[in-house]
Amino acid sequence: MIDFKNVTKVYADTVALKNATLHIDQGDFVFVVGPTGSGKSTFIKLISKLIEPDEGEVYVEGKPLSKMSNRDVAFLRRDIGMVFQDFKLLDNKTVFDNVAFAMEVVRCSRRTIDRQVPQMLSVMGIEDKANNYPSELSAGEQQRVAIARAIINNPRIFIADEPTGNLDSDTAWEIMQLLELINKRGTTVVMVTHAKDIVKRMQKRVISIDEGTIIRDSRGGDYGFDD
């Protein structure tokens, strides 16, 4: 599903990711952990070709990303739902329109959009917020909107960069339930996090990165760092 082969990414004078090689299976649930600045975001951005490696190759569903045209990359991203710590919602659009937006981009008909968006919002538990603007929502609700937008087109991969970073622990746990749900539908989930308790509780595969190097890859929810 996702393969890294000797991937290195260098910024100016920092090696953000060093010779990373790993494989993630379809349907897997993977945590990526490590201290700040260790290269977690770099790792996750490489999967959707938001950045390109300096050495090595990233493969998604067997296809090498470096060989993809701009158009191929656009279509690749339709298969990858993305969520970030800061939600990245559009402030001037309603909740409904923020989600509908992702469907317009893939040219869904108005009818499909009007049918599927409310469904998705109710799965996320925010059906009553459809006509509100992001600024009128709590952080947890905003992240639910972002998740709704990320999965509305049924991506095969879901990547999240510290999705619970701005949330209190109860809300964070609710979000984790949603990710579990997404994973149960067969979607591969890759999530960057700092939250030790969540990693321990979820009992999934954990990839630990330190200073750009993958230092540990284990199953069973072992966080691997003392901090």
Place this chain on the structure above:
Amino acid sequence: MIRGVLYSLKQAFRHGFKNKGMSLASIFAITAMMLILALFFFLTVNVSFLTENIKDQFGTIEVFLKDETTKEQAANMITSIKEMQGVENAEYITKEQAMEEFKTRWGSNAYLLDGLADNPLPNSIRITLSELESGDFIATTAASLPGVEDVRFYREEVGKVIKVSNTIQKGALIVIIFLVVVSLVVVSNTIKLTVMARQDEIQNMRYVGATNWFIRGPMFLEGIIIGCISAAISIVLSSVIYTRLCETLGEQAFQLFSASLVDPQFLIKNIIWIFFALGIGIGACGSIVSMRRYLNRKGETV
């Protein structure tokens, strides 16, 4: 496909409207450019028509024949003249034909000529030149032929007119190019603002897998719409202006140059397609320039 175009069109109008201050400002600026451009265009076309006219009228050598020269001798002369380099045509003009032409040129004043008892004009050979430069040589050669009374050739005058007209046309061309470049900058600035205003949205579009054309289409069309609207306004205004100009100045121009201004209908017909092509071109190029500079194709920084 159709839905894609419709979507782009809808978005283009929406953003143009949201951004209406800037859209209006650039439509206004480009219309102004096009109007000035139109005036220069009118000037150039008229000057070049006038020059052609003058070339036709005076870019010829009139060889006046002695009265005793026969038609056969004239025919022989024509044959030998036609062999010279730089001659396009040579034809025999009888004194009667010459008088007819004279009357036509005098137009409403021709009745004055009716008073003449005798036709004072000689028979002549009219040489049309294919290159003005050979005119002097041909004129001298023709003058030395037997049976020739006199030769008339306005070489210097015609040369001067051509020089002036070339200068005017070159000047106008420079102004026109300058105006087109300025219009391009105006459009690309408008689109740049659109890109800037929508940066978050564009970034989000990339995240959810929008193709380049999905993102660029609306901006591209926005530029073209601005160009077309400006073109339409300038076409109407410049047509009105030129028609008025012909009404008020046409008479004087005729007296001055003994040639009328270029027919408004002919000019307007040309202005329509030229301006629409120009508007679409400026709009398209302007937005492409902006998108190339401000829309990163890949990468996170959009």
